[in-house]
Amino acid sequence: MAEKKLPKGIRKNGNRYQGRIMFHGKNYSVTGATITETKKAMTDLKYRLEHGLFVEREKVTFDSWFKTWIKEYKQNDLKTGTLISYQNYYNFYIKEPLGKMPVSSIRGEHIQKLYNKLLDDDMALSSLKIISAVMNGCFQRALKNGLIERNPVKLAELPRKKQKTERRVLTLQEQELFSKYSQESYLHNLFALMLRTGMRSGEARGLKFSDIDSKNNVIHIRRTLKYETGRGFFEDAPKTSSSMRDIPATPEIMSIIEAQRKINREYSNVVSIDEYIFHLPEGTPISRERVQAEIDRILKKINETGSHVERFTSHCFRHTFATRAIEAGMQPQTLKTILGHSSLSMTMDLYSHVLPNTKAEEMQKVASIF
Known part of the structure; x- marks a missing residue:
């Protein structure tokens, strides 16, 4: 059976689709899980390019993207306490090692290195899971917005569960x-x-x-x-x-x-x-x-x-x-x-x-x- 012909500007890239747009002599690309999703991403990208809203992903640092993610996608979705908790986890543990890096340059090994360091510093696995969840949500939205090709959090592995410390209970x-x-x-x-x-x-x-x-x-x-x-x-x-x-x-x-x-x-x-x-x-x-x-x-x-x-x-x-x-x-x-x-x-x-x-x-x- 012949493979279905792809729309103009879209090609298959592994399990995902890549869409390319030419604007003022320069190539731009987006990705999507389906052809429909990719076409929508291309339309959105074209609009942002034409209206001066596009920022090249190489220039978007993880710090600036995290702030955008919190303000535009999470601020009206989370309880105030949860929002503060997310920001604190980012500021205390994520910002220093990853904040200044372009979001598109962060790879799985960077995430893994962060996990390993925090575990060596005796961080509880429960806290490490929260940090992982915060980064995963942030990168997943970056993926949908075409800032990255794949989510680096999914390429790292959380360390195995450490033995639980016994709960402190008064005799x-x-x-x-x-x-x-x-x-x-x-x-x-x-x-x-x-x-x-x-x-x-x-x-x-x-x-x-x-x-x-x-x-x-x-x-x-x-x-x-x-x-x-x-x-x-x-x-x-x-x-x-x-x-x-x-x-x-x-x-x-x-x-x-x-x-x-x-x-x-x-x-x-x-x-x-x-x-x-x-x-x-x-x-x-x-x-x-x-x-x-x-x-x-x-x-x-x-x-x-x-x-x-x-x-x-x-x-x-x-x-x-x-x-x-x-x-x-x-x-x-x-x-x-x-x-x-x-x-x-x-x-x-x-x-x-x-x-x-x-x-x-x-x-x-x-x-x-x-």
């Missing part, structure tokens, strides 16, 4: 020690709430009195509090759609919130339902750094008494809550909804962490059947 003794020595802390109620609900730090710090349903004893998680240099504090949607959730509030949890309300009345006679439950006396929101500094201060105090509790971050409260819940027999699906996990597999990963500690007991239960 019962550590939990009791920390709770005891945090009694005099101005963040005691924040720590107590996080430990009893599994909230993320930003969710707890962004909690308002209007989120508390005292009639039905429910806490509504509707936002997360974030901070960006130059912008200050701002509210963002929770991490995922499943993070937008309701957490049942026990009488103890409600008493913690009421205790904080009384403290806030000492700051101001009127406590608005729209104010953050946890804030500084002048009304300023509490930053993640302040939370960590206070945890470190309490740990130092504990360790000075002769007891020893290793350093941990506020996320440890979330893992500790999940561990205590599993130990108490809470079912995976229930824990998933309370934690706001996007998939059951994330919750089951917590179970695999806790269950080895109790499997001997469970085996004894099974043995009693025989």
